[in-house]
Amino acid sequence: MSANTSRFPWNLLVGFVLSIALTLLAVFVAFNTDFSKSIILGIIGTLAIFQALIQLFMFMHVTEGKEGIINVVNMIYSVFLALVIVFGSIWVLTSGHASMH
Amino acid sequence: MSLDEFFVTGDPMIFASQIAIGLTMVGLIALITYLKRWKWLWSEWFTTVDHKKIGIMYILAGVLMFFRGGVDGLLMKAQTSRPEMGILDAQHYDEIFTTHGVIMILFMAMPLLIGIMNVVVPLQIGARDVAFPKLNALSFWLFFVAAMLFNISFVIGGSPDAGWTSYFPLAGKEFTPGVGNNYYAISLQIAGIGTLATGINFVVTIIKMRAPGMSWMKMPIFVWTTFITSIIIVAAFPIFTVALLYMTLDRLFGTHFFTVAAGGDPMLWLNLFWLWGHPEVYIVVLPAFGMFSEVIATFARKNLYGYKSMVYAVAGIAFLSMLVWVHHFYTMGNSATVNSIFSLTTMMIAIPTGVKIFNWLFTLRKGRIEFSTSMLWALAFIPCFTIGGVTGVMLAMAAADYQYHNTMFLVAHFHYVLIPGVVFAVFAGLYYWWPKMFGFKLNEKIGKWHFWLFVIGFNLTFMPMFFVGLDGMSRRMYTYAESTGWGAWLGFSAVGSLIMAAGFAALVYNIYWSFRYASRKVGNDPWNARTLEWATASPAPHYNFAKVPEVDRLDDFWYKKKKGETGLKKSDLKPVHMPSNSWTPIVLAAAFGVVGFFLVFEWFTLAIIASVGIVVGLVANTFDYDDGYHIPVDELEEEEREWRGDLK
Numbered sequence: 001m002s003a004n005t006s007r008f009p010w011n012l013l014v015g016f017v018l019s020i021a022l023t024l025l026a027v028f029v030a031f032n033t034d035f036s037k038s039i040i041l042g043i044i045g046t047l048a049i050f051q052a053l054i055q056l057f058m059f060m061h062v063t064e065g066k067e068g069i070i071n072v073v074n075m076i077y078s079v080f081l082a083l084v085i086v087f088g089s090i091w092v093l094t095s096g097h098a099s100m101h
Numbered sequence: 102m103s104l105d106e107f108f109v110t111g112d113p114m115i116f117a118s119q120i121a122i123g124l125t126m127v128g129l130i131a132l133i134t135y136l137k138r139w140k141w142l143w144s145e146w147f148t149t150v151d152h153k154k155i156g157i158m159y160i161l162a163g164v165l166m167f168f169r170g171g172v173d174g175l176l177m178k179a180q181t182s183r184p185e186m187g188i189l190d191a192q193h194y195d196e197i198f199t200t201h202g203v204i205m206i207l208f209m210a211m212p213l214l215i216g217i218m219n220v221v222v223p224l225q226i227g228a229r230d231v232a233f234p235k236l237n238a239l240s241f242w243l244f245f246v247a248a249m250l251f252n253i254s255f256v257i258g259g260s261p262d263a264g265w266t267s268y269f270p271l272a273g274k275e276f277t278p279g280v281g282n283n284y285y286a287i288s289l290q291i292a293g294i295g296t297l298a299t300g301i302n303f304v305v306t307i308i309k310m311r312a313p314g315m316s317w318m319k320m321p322i323f324v325w326t327t328f329i330t331s332i333i334i335v336a337a338f339p340i341f342t343v344a345l346l347y348m349t350l351d352r353l354f355g356t357h358f359f360t361v362a363a364g365g366d367p368m369l370w371l372n373l374f375w376l377w378g379h380p381e382v383y384i385v386v387l388p389a390f391g392m393f394s395e396v397i398a399t400f401a402r403k404n405l406y407g408y409k410s411m412v413y414a415v416a417g418i419a420f421l422s423m424l425v426w427v428h429h430f431y432t433m434g435n436s437a438t439v440n441s442i443f444s445l446t447t448m449m450i451a452i453p454t455g456v457k458i459f460n461w462l463f464t465l466r467k468g469r470i471e472f473s474t475s476m477l478w479a480l481a482f483i484p485c486f487t488i489g490g491v492t493g494v495m496l497a498m499a500a501a502d503y504q505y506h507n508t509m510f511l512v513a514h515f516h517y518v519l520i521p522g523v524v525f526a527v528f529a530g531l532y533y534w535w536p537k538m539f540g541f542k543l544n545e546k547i548g549k550w551h552f553w554l555f556v557i558g559f560n561l562t563f564m565p566m567f568f569v570g571l572d573g574m575s576r577r578m579y580t581y582a583e584s585t586g587w588g589a590w591l592g593f594s595a596v597g598s599l600i601m602a603a604g605f606a607a608l609v610y611n612i613y614w615s616f617r618y619a620s621r622k623v624g625n626d627p628w629n630a631r632t633l634e635w636a637t638a639s640p641a642p643h644y645n646f647a648k649v650p651e652v653d654r655l656d657d658f659w660y661k662k663k664k665g666e667t668g669l670k671k672s673d674l675k676p677v678h679m680p681s682n683s684w685t686p687i688v689l690a691a692a693f694g695v696v697g698f699f700l701v702f703e704w705f706t707l708a709i710i711a712s713v714g715i716v717v718g719l720v721a722n723t724f725d726y727d728d729g730y731h732i733p734v735d736e737l738e739e740e741e742r743e744w745r746g747d748l749k
Contacts, residue, residue: 070308081336084423089372092427096435 015058022047022054109259112193119256148682150234151643152219155241157538159216160531162245164609166208169252171605173201175598178562182595184583194579195262196281200255202265203285207292208248210385210519213527215244215299218327218388220538221530222303224634224641225321227312227650232305234680235722236298242690243295250697251288254281258701261285264577266374267348269359269367274352283701286349291693293338293345300334303327312633314652318412321632321656322398322405325412326391329419330384336423337380344373353703368433375426383422385519387415389526390457393479396529397461399630400476401468404656407460414453414460421450431499432506440499447497454490458483473628474548478529481556482521489517492567507577510570516563528555528608536627540640541619547611555604561597565590625744631659636667638744647737648673669741671748676731685725689718 026047030040056062062071109115133139146154176197180189189197223231231237254260258280263272272282307328311320320328347358348370357365398405405411427435427443461483470476492514496505505511528551535543569587581587626635636658637646647669654660661667692714699708741748 077336081423085340085376089369089376092435092439093366093368093372095439096433 011058015054018054018058019051022051107257109256115256122256144682147687148238148684150230150238150680150682150686152223152231152234152237153538153641153643155237156216156219156221158241159212159219159244162248163209163211163213163216163527166204166212166248166252167605170201170204170209171602173197173204175602177201178595178598180579181581181591183592184581184585184588186580189579191579192262195264195577196255196260198577199261199264199267199285200251203251203261203289204248205519206265206381206385207289208244208251210523210527211292211296212244212248214385214388214523215240215296217392217527217530217534218303218330221534221634222324222327223306223310224537224637224645225324225632226307226310226315227633227646227652228306228310229645229649229677230680231302232309233302235683235686237302238683238686239689240295240299240302242687243298243693244292246690246694247288247290247292247295247697250291250694250701251284254284254288258284266371266378268374269348269351269370270361272348272352272370273360273367274355275360280701280703283349283352283703286345286352287697287700290342290345290349291697293342294693295690296334297338297342300331300338303331304335307331312650312652314657318409319652319655319657322394322408322411323388323391323632326387326394326415329415330387333380333384333387333419333422337377337384340373341377341381344370344377347373349700353700368430371430371433372426375429376423379426379429380422382518383418386522387418389523390415392526392530392533393461393482394464395630395632396475396479396533397464399533399628400471400473400479401465402471402629403464403468404631404659405460406463406466407456408655410456411460414456417453418450421446421453425450428497428499428502431502444497444499448494451490451494451497458487458490473532474543474545474552475529475532477549477552478525478532481552482525482529485517485521485525485556485560489514489519489521493518505570507575508570509566509574509576512576513563513566513570516566520559520563525556528552533628534634535615536623536639537634537641539616540623541615541621542623542627543611543615544619547607547614551604551607551611553604554600554607558597558600558602558604562594562601563597565594565597626662631656633658636661638740642740644677644679644732644737647677647741648675668749669745671738674734674737674741676733677737678729678731680729681727683725683727685718685722689715689722692718 026044029035029043029047033040035043062075108119133142146158149155176189177194180186180194219231219237223229261267261281261284263277263282263285267282267285270276272285307320307324347356350356351358351360351365357363359365359367359370361367394405394411424446425443427439428447431440431443461479472480492510496502496511496514532543532548535541569590572585572587574581574585574587623639625638627639628635633650633652634641636650650657658667692711695711696708696715699705699711738748
């Protein structure tokens with residue numbers, strides 16, 4: 001405990017600044033560029049993946065700790081959930097009634 | 102804003118409530134001051150980080166919210182008891198079914214279950230507290246502040262009135278311009294942060310703090326269900342956080358996430374709501390399954406049948422819980438492929454649930470069953486819940502659902518799942534673990550009154566709803582014509598709700614009676630039970646275990662008891678490290694409450710000023726270097742002697 005408190009948390013600071021920068025970049029791409037809608041979505045999606053990686057490495061310390069298996073299961077499940085939520089929602093909201101108009 | 106816009110006026114029932122709330126608050130403050138209990142309240146309860154005390158506060162708040170939600174339910178039953186009743190108008194009825202739903206799910210079921218989890222889980226795994234005791238206190242106070250914020254809506258500003266699901270576009274500013282649905286968005290957001298923190302806390306506690314020797318398959322089943330529930334909380338609550346944030350932005354700042362115009366999509370709200378809302382159902386029902394399993398194993402005097410299959414069944418239910426959300430809106434006009442796939446995943450949930458039902462039945466088979474009050478709740482749960490489950494499979498079929506959707510049949514179904522599944526479990530758990538919390542049992546005779554009144558009342562109330570639902574009565578109808586022929590069914594149902602209310606009154610009386618008169622000599626293990634929480638004194642001492650127990654097998658305590666190995670050697674005692682009390686959780690939560698209140702009324706300058714309080718609280722907390730304190734050996738020895746007699 002006490003060994004950690006004296007060191008300056010550079011990791012957290014860099015992660016924090018990068019998170020904000022990526023968010024602002026996404027806003028800029030969405031509002032101030034003339035790309036087509038699908039390209040904008042692609043760029044924002046890519047930025048979101050980088051955002052998630054920053055969270056994992058800078059804040060959640062995935063590389064530390066001894067629980068190898070728990071971490072692996074946790075990661076696979078999280079990725080699975082993210083896919084279900086994102087692609088499930090798109091599928092549900094764009095098939096059927098939505099595709100009719 | 103003038104004062105009579107600020108306070109809700111014009112309804113005699115609400116006026117009476119305003120007076121009653123005012124008098125109760127003045128009365129409470131006067132009473133605490135007269136008894137000189139402020140300091141005691143502050144140092145023993147408000148600033149505590151002890152998981153048992155936090156659990157008890159959760160339970161107390163949950164019972165209070167049960168009363169509020171119950172009164173809402175009774176008012177609805179009175180209004181629909183006969184055709185063309187005039188007790189409530191349409192608007193008031195809308196408000197009441199909205200608050201009934203929100204309060205019963207989020208401010209009654211959740212705190213009662215999390216309260217029991219808090220009291221029991223650290224004891225069952227042989228730990229001294231949860232992994233993050235201060236965060237645990239913050240979770241409780243955030244929940245409590247959110248519950249209070251939500252509850253004042255009906256006297257200040259106006260209740261939310263778009264249903265507990267708050268579907269857009271109705272819940273948007275365009276159709277409900279008042280502050281009511283702001284209360285919904287803001288208070289559930291605050292409560293959700295608390296719940297998310299609880300989920301993280303219990304995941305870490307169960308992974309990291311189990312007693313030596315307690316490997317995964319040696320954990321009590323309630324610990325397993327709590328663990329998996331916590332994982333679902335961590336997976337599902339962020340979705341609700343995002344959905345509520347979009348709702349808040351739409352209502353307060355004019356964005357268009359869920360609006361009909363300007364590129365918004367109201368169905369996106371339904372999609373996100375049920376992506377959280379369906380897992381939420383399992384969040385409340387899985388810990389309940391764990392409690393029933395403990396109670397049934399204890400009072401059948403057998404080990405739980407098919408322990409491993411039980412664990413896999415719970416994990417299976419949790420996995421499927423994230424894959425079924427569309428069954429709440431089959432009728433949105435989706436493609437046949439979408440509806441068919443979600444029908445399949447929904448029906449698949451019946452498989453692991455069926456496994457659990459049979460495991461309970463086989464645990465009972467050839468057991469020496471003791472009909473204690475908590476066992477009665479577990480026994481009544483099985484048939485009642487099965488009715489809820491089977492009607493659930495009927496609803497799961499997308500084509501048939503076009504007939505059932507949003508009828509009273511659905512209302513009957515989910516009450517048959519949630520009341521036996523959650524409320525019976527909470528009652529079973531309260532009777533079962535009461536001695537561990539307070540050092541005395543609840544009275545068994547009054548308990549049986551409570552049981553029979555509540556179970557009979559429950560069936561009378563909700564069984565008729567299946568029939569009026571199939572006859573075409575849609576949910577949330579505030580009145581109906583005599584020619585529909587529903588009057589007799591619903592009159593019957595209203596009588597049932599009164600019997601149920603009498604059952605609740607019996608519980609309250611039981612708590613009062615037992616506090617005053619019940620025997621204080623219950624011993625550490627009054628039910629002859631199987632798990633670790635019964636290895637320490639009743640009520641559990643603040644350090645839980647003088648010596649951290651070691652575990653060799655499932656139900657270790659049961660076998661050690663048989664061999665007489667539960668004693669404590671004086672030489673085993675070492676100083677115990679405990680966390681210190683902290684004022685930051687309650688102050689921080691209060692700041693959240695103030696900011697929330699200002700946001701509800703869209704007073705943004707005040708909200709910004711008040712949110713400085715949150716930042717200050719967080720920063721102050723990072724400079725808290727308190728590492729807790731140690732309980733010396735002679736103090737431990739003295740406390741242990743008190744209930745063990747002499748130490749070896």
